Amino acid sequence: MQESSVLAIGGGFLEATVRTATPLAFxxxxxxxxxxxGVINIGLExxxxxxxxxxxxxxGVLGVGGGFAVGALAGLLVAALFAFFTVGLRADQIITGTAITMFALGLTGTLYRSIFGAAGVALDTPTAGVxxxxxxxxxxxxxxxxxAQPxxxxxxxxxAFVLAWYMARTHQGLALRAIGEYPDAAIAAGITPRRYQALAVLFAGGMAGLxxxxxxxxxxxxxVEGMSAGRGFIAIAIVVLGRWRPLGVAAAALLFGAANSLQVLFQSMGWQGVPYQLFLALPFLLTLLVLAGASGRAAAPAALGKR
Structure with missing residues (x-):
């Protein structure tokens, strides 16, 4: 294979990796x-x-910038519902998150058909240029x-860099970390855990909306209905792989982006006798391997998931 072809394939693979990793990183x-x-948001999906x-x-009405803003707002509203039950009413985070995910998937499908009809929306949505x-x-x-990316x-x-600085260098970031590790000590220091937790969940929802x-x-x-395609659950695995550090999380998102791009590359190579479903499962297989491999080694926040 010529050097120019290798560079073209390698460059295309890296470009697809970064592009795929972007929504996962958000x-x-x-x-x-x-x-x-201390709050695990299973409702991220x-x-x-x-x-x-x-x-x-x-x-279609407000342009690309307005689309991003409304997307973030929509994600925040779903997270607000999750925060109401888990932070406000202290409901179980896993059960509540699962219910909200199923609710959002059903609601978006219904709204999509109501707004755009059975034929759906055409490929004419304004998009962000490179x-x-x-x-x-x-x-x-x-x-x-x-x-050369959007x-x-x-x-x-x-x-990723701003959040790393925020968590390590600001009073609010240190307070947030204290709530996830030692909530009783945080309360004794005059910190209000519920307010921080609610804001953190809303922030996560806005980022997921983005x-x-x-x-x-x-x-x-x-x-496309269901186009989130498990990315919310993969994002949770990415947090584990990144060891709950923003820069580590960004690097882990690139790894998962590479896994997704790799399955596309394998399919394009046309390997005979290998079901394409096996390639589609590659990112999710990586998710399971990461969670299994990180078990016992990654130090999760001590109060994570506890009411």
């Missing part, structure tokens, strides 16, 4: 903040699909992957 970074506050539908509906960084975008192999990719990269908006406005260009 959702996982938000979930990281929520879990550091519901916020992602709500964000995707909200972005689709709003983009932002090329002059000079760097022309670099071989990594240029297209790192410096603005959402640059935003989530910056957010993940759904990215799927529509920066990738697919349309809405």
């Amino acid at each position: 959702a996982a970074l938000g979930e990281c903040i929520s879990e550091r506050a 519901g916020s992602i699909i709500a964000g995707a539908l909200g972005a689709t509906v709003a983009a 932002v090329r960084i002059p000079g760097l975008a022309e670099l071989p192999l990594v240029g297209g992957a790192l410096f 603005a959402a990719t640059y935003v989530v990269t910056l957010l 993940a759904g908006a990215t799927l529509v406005l920066a990738q697919a260009g349309t809405f």
Whole structure:
């Protein structure tokens, strides 16, 4: 194989990895903040699909920027429902999150058919264009992957660094971590756990809504029922792999993005006799392996999931 072909395949693989990792990173970074506050949001999948539908509906009226804003708002509203039950009423986080996910998947499907009819929405939703960084975008192999992506990719990269600084260097970040580790000590220090937890869950919902908006406005260009496709659950696994640290979470999102891109590459190679469903299962198989491998080694927040 010629060197130019190898570079083209490698560059395309890296570009697809970063593109696929972007919505996962949005959702996982938000979930990281929520879990550091002691709340595991199983309803993340519901916020992602709500964000995707909200972005689709709003983009046709308000443009791409308005689509992202409404997508984030839709995800936040789903998270607000989750926070009401889990933070406000102290309901079980796993059961509540599962119920809200099923509710959001059913509701978005119903609203989608009501708004767009049986034929659905055509592939004419406004989408975000690629932002090329002059000079760097022309670099071989990594240029297209790192410096020719939609603005959402640059935003989530910056957010990873900002959240890392916030968690380690600010009073609010330290208070958030204290709530997830030693809630009784945090209360004794005058910190109000419920307020921090509610805000953390809302933030996670908004980020998940942005993940759904990215799927529509920066990738697919349309809405499909169930297009969240388990990304909320994968995002939770990414948080574990990233050891509840924003920069680690961002790196883990790239790993899962690579796994998804790898299954597309394998399918394109046309391997005879290998069912394509096996390739589609690759990201989810990686999720199970990560959770099994991280068990006992990753130090989860001590109060995670406890009411």
